[in-house]
């Protein structure tokens with residue numbers, strides 16, 4: 001049986017993962033957060049890593065470097081679901097993969113969003129730059145990062161469809177830069193709403209003169225992310241070193 005250690009175990013996602021792991025046939029070594037053990041006998045990340053086949057991290061970007069080091073030292077795979085990652089965090093992940101870690105990073109572990117990402121890439125590839133792309137997301141009032149990691153993931157797939165990088169196309173600054181700027185052709189815009197208990201809604205709008213295509217996904221609860229994360233853990237345990245994505249697990 002694959003045994004999982006949960007990082008960020010006291011959080012909404014950490015608790016959701018602990019709840020679904022048994023029904024998917026995974027064992028639990030325990031869970032820690034920044035204050036130590038949340039459940040199980042292991043009081044820090046190093047001890048938990050040593051007792052696990054794979055670690056799963058849904059915590060905070062500031063914790064990532066320590067979690068990568070602990071996984072490398074214990075020679076166990078790591079699944080990273082934390083969002084709000086900046087380019088320096090992605091470099092740390094690439095570096096750890098180069099130093100022998102099997103690491104999967106995904107801003108959204110649900111099947112539905114990963115299917116949606118492929119539909120977005122395909123749609124963007126078939127439409128010219130006279131089709132404006134806007135990504136709208138809504139999440140619960142406790143979420144700290146914006147735009148969501150999923151919105152950025154969907155924007156990356158849209159940019160790929162246009163043979164471009166998200167860095168070249170993304171625009172985050174429509175508000176606060178004066179009132180004299182029409183939309184720049186070919187760019188990808190983002191809007192973030194926060195309120196209530198929304199688990200995660202995403203909509204990608206392709207708009208041109210007189211018509212629109214809207215491709216979207218609504219998460220009704222966190223169990224969809226938690227099940228995807230546990231499936232990713234089961235798939236990652238014992239994998240060779242390298243950086244993986246949810247599409248590898250799902251065969252997309």
Ligand SMILES: NC(=O)C1=CN([C@@H]2O[C@H](COP(=O)(O)OP(=O)(O)OC[C@H]3O[C@@H](n4cnc5c(N)ncnc54)[C@H](OP(=O)(O)O)[C@@H]3O)[C@@H](O)[C@H]2O)C=CC1
Nearest residue numbers: 008010011012013033034059060063081083107108109225
């Ligand atoms: N990939 C995906 O499919 C999904 C990703 N997410 C992402 O997962 C992350 C967690 O979300 P959620 O569970 O809602 O957040 P919560 O705030 O509920 O939980 C975060 C957990 O991480 C712990 N934590 C915070 N900072 C640190 C640190 N520096 N070191 C160790 N542990 C730390 C917290 O401990 P404490 O309580 O002591 O502060 C808490 O246990 C977010 O980035 C979110 O966007 C969420 C859903 C799905």
Ligand SMILES: O=C(O)C1=N[C@H](C(=O)O)C[C@H](O)C1
Nearest residue numbers: 083107143148149150199200
């Ligand atoms: O914080 C959340 O809750 C979620 N975060 C992820 C994101 O930033 O995209 C995934 C999901 O939408 C829920």
